[in-house]
Amino acid sequence: MQVLQEDSVSHPIASLRNATTSGGEDKLARAAALVSVSNRIRHEDVPRLLDAAGAVIGQLASAETVIRIADTNPDAIWIFSRKGRDRAEGFVATLLLNEAGRIALFDGSLDLLDPQPQYLAAQHESPAIIYVWASYTPGLMAAGIPRVFDRFDSPHYAQTDIVSTSFTLRGHRAMVNRGFEKGVELNGRRLEQFYILKRSPRSLTASEPRYANHDNASHPTGIRVVNGFDDMMRVAAIRSAVFIGEQSCPFDEEFDGNDLAATHLLAFVDNEPAGCMRIRFFGEFAKMERLAVRKEFRKTRTAFDLVHASVDLCRDKGYRRLYGHAREDYLRFWQHFGFKLKENGAPFAFSDHSFVEMVDEIEPSAEAVTMSDGPYRIIRPEGSWHKPGPLERSADRGTV
Incomplete structure (x- = not known):
């Protein structure tokens, strides 16, 4: 018909x-x-x-x-x-x-x-x-x-x-x-x-972006953006096990006061929290940091998937430049994703490790969030710009 x-x-x-x-x-x-x-x-x-x-x-x-x-x-x-x-x-x-x-x-x-x-x-x-x-x-x-x-x-x-x-x-x-x-x-x-x-x-x-493809039933191995304190506790548990437990990082250095000013990605393997990544957003660049994968999941693709998902999220937010700190012994891992040593950047140290500065140039995605998208897409939950959010659905009730 x-x-x-x-x-x-x-x-x-x-x-x-x-x-x-x-x-x-x-x-x-x-x-x-x-x-x-x-x-x-x-x-x-x-x-x-x-x-x-x-x-x-x-x-x-x-x-x-x-x-x-x-x-x-x-x-x-x-x-x-x-x-x-x-x-x-x-x-x-x-x-x-x-x-x-x-x-x-x-x-x-x-x-x-x-x-x-x-x-x-x-x-x-x-x-x-x-x-x-x-x-x-x-x-x-x-x-x-x-x-x-x-x-x-x-x-x-x-x-x-x-x-x-x-x-x-x-x-x-x-x-x-x-x-x-x-x-x-x-x-x-x-x-x-x-x-x-x-x-x-x-x-x-x-249909789901790589940073929003976890589902308990249909996709138990995947990644989602942290939108609640329950997931934030999962992130804290992973980082405590990896950085405080394995690497003896002091608590105040690991939880440095930036967690509530950042976006976090949480990775699952068969619905078990396996890894996480933190992203902080600045005027001209986004900073990738605190990549952590539990020891028992390091033979999976969790670390690679978290980085790919984080880059995708930055592209969907319209960013063109990424910045990060890599331990010198992990630099080759980051180079797989296009990161390069920052020009004129010198090695530096904190928390008993030596680090280098690295950068990557990316292109915003075709679906990147912009002001021209209209109000509803912009007020959707972080990382859920691809589907209607609760405030958008509330518009069906009309106004008083």
């Missing part, structure tokens, strides 16, 4: 959101109890439903095409009616696409008015993506939408991304409220017309 100026998906989801946020959870539950949702369609209902939906949405696929999609996979088309009545009053239509279909959807070669059979996943196959093709759920029928999502939360579909489109502010807010993110990446291009609910391990991992 095809969405023109209005995305029909936005209307029922927005209605559902309004019922929930206006003290209406009980109201929504009562409404849902009055709605039947089934993937068993009667062929004679399809033309009438498409005519009614077409008056709201615009041009849609033919009845024959919709029936063909349902015959390929019954979970693709869902019919809504009032309980106790035979007359169908609404529908949610999806395309359950295989991997080739996923690519075709994003590159534009999928015919949305008559989807090619080779792109459709059969009922026994796990689809590569679920595309919300169109929906028409007027009035009370909107209360049945969670029943469709319940089906797509079942084990057969739970790790499949859900994608939709919206061209209205109302639809955008509804998508964000349901957890969708605006924009899809394909071969280095960002497709802003799509909204995606990321659920597949591939999307959850690939």
